[in-house]
Amino acid sequence: MCAAGRRWGRRQRALLWAVLLAAWEAAWGQLRYSVPEEMPKGSFVGDVAKDLGLRPPAMRDQGVHVVPEGRTQYFALHGKTGHLVTAERIDREQLCERVQQCVLRCELIVEGEMKFYEIEVEITDINDNAPSFREAETELRMSETTAPGSRFPLPDAHDPDSGRNSLQSYELSGDEHFSLAVQTGPGGDQRPELVLAKALDREEAAFHELVLRASDGGDPARTGTARIRVTVLDANDNAPVFSQAEYTVRVPEDVPVGSVLVTVTATDADEGLNGNLKFSLKKVSDMASDIFQLDPETGAITLLRSLDFEEGKSYELEVQARDGGGLFDTAKVTITVTDINDNAPVISVRSELSDISEDAPSGTVVALLHVHDRDSGANGEVRCSLDGNIPFRLEKSFDDYYRVVTASELDREQVSEYNVTVRAADGGSPALQSSAVLALRVLDVNDNAPVFSEERYSARLSENNAAGALVLTVRATDADWGQNARVRYRLSEGRVRGAPLSSYVSVQAETGALYALRSLDYEQVRELELWVRAEDGGAPALSSNASVRLQIVDENDNAPQVLYPPAGGAAGAGGARWGVELAPRRSEPGALVAKVVAVDADAGQNAWLSYELAKATEPGLFRVGLHSGEVRTARSPLARDAARQSLVVVVKDHGRPALSATATLSVVLAESVAELLAELGSAAEAAAAPGEAAGGLTRWLVLAVAAVSCLFVAFLLLLLALRLRRWRRRHLLPPDGGALRGVPVSHFVGIDGVRAFLQSYSHDVSLTADSRKSQLRFSAATCCDTLPARPLPDEPAPLLGDEDVAAALPTDPSAPSVSSSCRIVSTTLPSSAFLSFYPVGSVLSCEIF
Numbered sequence: 001m002c003a004a005g006r007r008w009g010r011r012q013r014a015l016l017w018a019v020l021l022a023a024w025e026a027a028w029g030q031l032r033y034s035v036p037e038e039m040p041k042g043s044f045v046g047d048v049a050k051d052l053g054l055r056p057p058a059m060r061d062q063g064v065h066v067v068p069e070g071r072t073q074y075f076a077l078h079g080k081t082g083h084l085v086t087a088e089r090i091d092r093e094q095l096c097e098r099v100q101q102c103v104l105r106c107e108l109i110v111e112g113e114m115k116f117y118e119i120e121v122e123i124t125d126i127n128d129n130a131p132s133f134r135e136a137e138t139e140l141r142m143s144e145t146t147a148p149g150s151r152f153p154l155p156d157a158h159d160p161d162s163g164r165n166s167l168q169s170y171e172l173s174g175d176e177h178f179s180l181a182v183q184t185g186p187g188g189d190q191r192p193e194l195v196l197a198k199a200l201d202r203e204e205a206a207f208h209e210l211v212l213r214a215s216d217g218g219d220p221a222r223t224g225t226a227r228i229r230v231t232v233l234d235a236n237d238n239a240p241v242f243s244q245a246e247y248t249v250r251v252p253e254d255v256p257v258g259s260v261l262v263t264v265t266a267t268d269a270d271e272g273l274n275g276n277l278k279f280s281l282k283k284v285s286d287m288a289s290d291i292f293q294l295d296p297e298t299g300a301i302t303l304l305r306s307l308d309f310e311e312g313k314s315y316e317l318e319v320q321a322r323d324g325g326g327l328f329d330t331a332k333v334t335i336t337v338t339d340i341n342d343n344a345p346v347i348s349v350r351s352e353l354s355d356i357s358e359d360a361p362s363g364t365v366v367a368l369l370h371v372h373d374r375d376s377g378a379n380g381e382v383r384c385s386l387d388g389n390i391p392f393r394l395e396k397s398f399d400d401y402y403r404v405v406t407a408s409e410l411d412r413e414q415v416s417e418y419n420v421t422v423r424a425a426d427g428g429s430p431a432l433q434s435s436a437v438l439a440l441r442v443l444d445v446n447d448n449a450p451v452f453s454e455e456r457y458s459a460r461l462s463e464n465n466a467a468g469a470l471v472l473t474v475r476a477t478d479a480d481w482g483q484n485a486r487v488r489y490r491l492s493e494g495r496v497r498g499a500p501l502s503s504y505v506s507v508q509a510e511t512g513a514l515y516a517l518r519s520l521d522y523e524q525v526r527e528l529e530l531w532v533r534a535e536d537g538g539a540p541a542l543s544s545n546a547s548v549r550l551q552i553v554d555e556n557d558n559a560p561q562v563l564y565p566p567a568g569g570a571a572g573a574g575g576a577r578w579g580v581e582l583a584p585r586r587s588e589p590g591a592l593v594a595k596v597v598a599v600d601a602d603a604g605q606n607a608w609l610s611y612e613l614a615k616a617t618e619p620g621l622f623r624v625g626l627h628s629g630e631v632r633t634a635r636s637p638l639a640r641d642a643a644r645q646s647l648v649v650v651v652k653d654h655g656r657p658a659l660s661a662t663a664t665l666s667v668v669l670a671e672s673v674a675e676l677l678a679e680l681g682s683a684a685e686a687a688a689a690p691g692e693a694a695g696g697l698t699r700w701l702v703l704a705v706a707a708v709s710c711l712f713v714a715f716l717l718l719l720l721a722l723r724l725r726r727w728r729r730r731h732l733l734p735p736d737g738g739a740l741r742g743v744p745v746s747h748f749v750g751i752d753g754v755r756a757f758l759q760s761y762s763h764d765v766s767l768t769a770d771s772r773k774s775q776l777r778f779s780a781a782t783c784c785d786t787l788p789a790r791p792l793p794d795e796p797a798p799l800l801g802d803e804d805v806a807a808a809l810p811t812d813p814s815a816p817s818v819s820s821s822c823r824i825v826s827t828t829l830p831s832s833a834f835l836s837f838y839p840v841g842s843v844l845s846c847e848i849f
Helices: 002-027 048-052 056-061 286-291 673-688 692-732 802-808
Strands: 030-036 044-047 064-068 075-077 083-086 103-110 115-124 137-143 151-153 167-173 178-184 190-196 207-216 223-233 246-252 260-263 278-283 292-294 300-303 314-322 328-338 346-352 355-357 365-372 382-386 392-398 401-406 417-426 433-443 456-462 469-473 488-491 505-507 513-516 527-535 543-553 561-564 577-583 592-595 597-599 610-616 622-624 630-633 644-652 660-669 749-751 754-756 763-769 774-778 819-824 837-840 843-846
Touching: 030 044, 030 048, 044 048, 044 115, 048 083, 064 075, 075 103, 103 346, 167 178, 167 190, 178 207, 246 260, 260 328, 278 292, 286 292, 286 314, 292 314, 346 433, 365 382, 365 417, 365 433, 382 392, 392 417, 401 417, 456 469, 488 505, 505 527, 561 660, 577 592, 592 660, 610 622, 622 644
Parallel strands: 030 115, 137 223, 246 328, 355 433, 456 543, 577 660
Antiparallel strands: 044 083, 064 103, 075 083, 103 115, 151 190, 167 207, 178 190, 207 223, 260 300, 278 314, 292 300, 314 328, 346 365, 365 401, 382 417, 392 401, 417 433, 469 513, 488 527, 505 513, 527 543, 561 597, 577 843, 592 630, 610 644, 622 630, 644 660, 749 754, 763 774, 763 819, 837 843
16 A cells, blocks of 8 residues: 555656656757657658647748757758758767767747747667777787686777667687686776686697677677687786876867877886887777877877867777787776867857837847857856947847847937947956847838828810820929838829729829820810829828819810701701791891801800801892891892792801801792792702602612512511501501591602602691781690601601692681691601791791701
C-alpha cells in the first residue's frame, strides 16, 4: 500500500515537472525536436506552424524565416507547409566529436510580429562508423624473461559514434601464450591490454602473430581489426618511468604557433639500447593531432596552429615512452585553453523597418537585434547603447535580443530620415566594440487635402466641336509628400438628358485636362454643370471639389423649318412645301390669305427669321410680312388676274452664312366651293396629262417583267384586300352615315381624268348660306381638331363631289342664313388629291398632296 503510494507520488512529481518544463519552454518560445544524423536534404524535422499555432499563408505574409546559430545553415523552413526540414546532410561525428548530446540551435524570426523563437534540434546517432585503429599493425617487443601475467597496453580503437553505436568490446585471437584484458579508464573508456598467459621462449618462437578485434553495439554490429606482432627479445630488466603520471598545462588561446606547451620526461635504469627512450602519442583525437606535435626524442609538445577557445577549451593526450627493449610507460597530458578577449561583439539585425509613419505611437518596434560575443566570462558580457539624441530607445527582450522602439512621436517635417547607430561593447580589457546603422525613413501622413487654384471654373465651347476637343484644364495642389501629394482627377456622377455625364465629357486623371467626348449640339444641350473631384493618393484619400460650368455656343447649323404649309403638303421645286389657299375675288387690300409659319432650332440671331416673296404669278397682287410670314393681298383682285396664283416664299435666318427654306402656296381666286373644286380638278388634269403616256408604258414594262414571279403574290394580296375591305366597311361605315347616307361606298371619283379610291375621315362642319355668297366654314367645336387615323389604302371611301356640295348649299340668295350640321365622310385621293380643311379667317383653305 505504501509502496504504491510512493510510486504514485513519484509519478505525480514527474508529471508536474513535465508540465512545468513544457510551460517554461512555451513561455520562453523554445521548440525542441530530434532527428537522426545523415538524413537527406529536405527531411522532415518538426511541424513549426502547428507547434506555434501559425498558418502557412500567414507565415509567408509575416516574413517568417530561420536564422542559424553559426555560419552554416543546417535547417530551413518549408514555406507552403510550415515544416522545419534539413537544409543539408548532417554528420553528427563531424559536428559533435566529443559531445555526448549533440544539439544544434537556430532561431525562428517572425518579422511581421517582431518575435523570435529558439529551436533546439538534437542530432541522434546512427551506427554509420565502424571502430578503427590508428595503426593497422602494431609491433610489441618482449623479453623472454617476462613473467606470466605481465600486461602490455594495446592500441585502442576509436569509434566516433555515441551510445551503443560506439565501441563496446574487444576480442583477441591467434596464440595461447596471450590473453586479453580490458581496463576501464577514469572517463569510462575501455583500454585493451595484452596479458602474457604463458612464459615465452625465444628459442621456441621468436615471433607471435595476434589479431585484435574491436566491435560496437550497433545493429548490425561493426568491427575493426588490428594485427599485433610480438617479437621475443632477450631480457630487459627495467621499463621506462615518467616523471609524473599526468601533466596539466594552461595556455592562453593567443599563444604563438610553434611554442613549446609542455615537455614530458621519463627515465630508464637500463643502459645501452634498453635505456634509449622514444616518445609517441598513443591516444589522441584527429583534431588534437592537427594542433599538437610531440618530439619523439625530447618529449616536447609544440603548437602546430593557432588555438581557439571557442573551438576547443581543453585537449587530452596520452604519451608513451618506450625503450629499446620494448618496455614502455604511459602518461596523460591535459592542455587547458584559457580565453582572451579576441572577439568583438557581433550585432545581427534579425528584422528591421525601413519606413515608419510619422503618426506611429510611442513604443513602436523598429528593429529586432541579436547581439553575441563568442568570448566567455567578462569578455563575453555585452552592453548596448544608441548614439545621439534621437527619439528611440533600446529594450532587452530575451537573453541576447534587443528591440529598438520609438521613445516619442516622430515629426517628418522636422526630421525626415534617421540613421540610428547601435553600439555594442564587451567587458574585456581593453573592451572591444562593434556598431550597426539602421536607416529609417519617416513617412508622411496624409493630413492635407488637394486645393484647386480656382473654386469655380467656366468655359465656352462652340457646338459641333470635334470629339476629343480640349475644353479647359483644372489644377489642384497638395501640400503632402510622395504618394499623399499625388493628385488624380475624376468627374462626379451625373446625367445629361438621361445619359451619363461621362459620355459627354471626361477628365484626364493625371493632368486635369477636360475633354469633350462627343460633338455637342446646342439645340439639345445648352449648358453643362459638373463637378471635378481631386483626390490624393493617401489612404484614406482626401479630396476636394471644384465646380465647372461649360456653356455651349450656338452655331448656325439648322435651316429654318416650315411648319405651314404643313409637312403633309406636296414637295415643290427645291424641296419647298406648297398648298392651296382660297381667296375671294372680292377681297379688300390687306386681306389675310395665308400665313407661312416657320421655326429655327438655333438661338439668337441664328433663329431670327425673315420672310420674302421670291416669286409670284402676279407680282403686285400679294405681299408677305417680313417678320410675321402673313400673306396678304396688296390690292383687290382684278377680273384679268388668273384664277390660280402661285407664290414662292423664302424663309431666311440671320446666321453667318444664312440658311433658308422655301414654301410654295397656290391661291385660288374663287367665290364658291364649286369654283374651287373645278379649279382643283383642272389643275390635277394638267398635272397628270404630261406623264400619262410614260406612266402607261412603265406600268406595262413592270407588269411584263414581274408577271411570272408575282402572279401568285398578287392573288394572295387581292384576297387579303377583299377581306379587309369587307371588314372595314362593316366597322367603319355604319348604315346611319349622316347627311351623306345615299353616297355609294364603292364610288370612284374622277377629276379631269385622274381616278383613285377615296379615304374616309370624319369631321363636323357647318354649311351656312347668306344672300350674297355661299361659304364652307368649320364649326367652332371642330376647327382645332386633327384628322383621325387614315383607313387602309385599298379601301374605297364615299365621295363628296361638286354636285353634292352644290346641293348642300342653299340656292336662294334672299333666304335667311341657316346653319345646318353635316358630317363629311370622305375627301379625295391620298395619292393624288387629298383635301383637308384649315380655318384661316373666314376663307376656306385646302391642301393638295
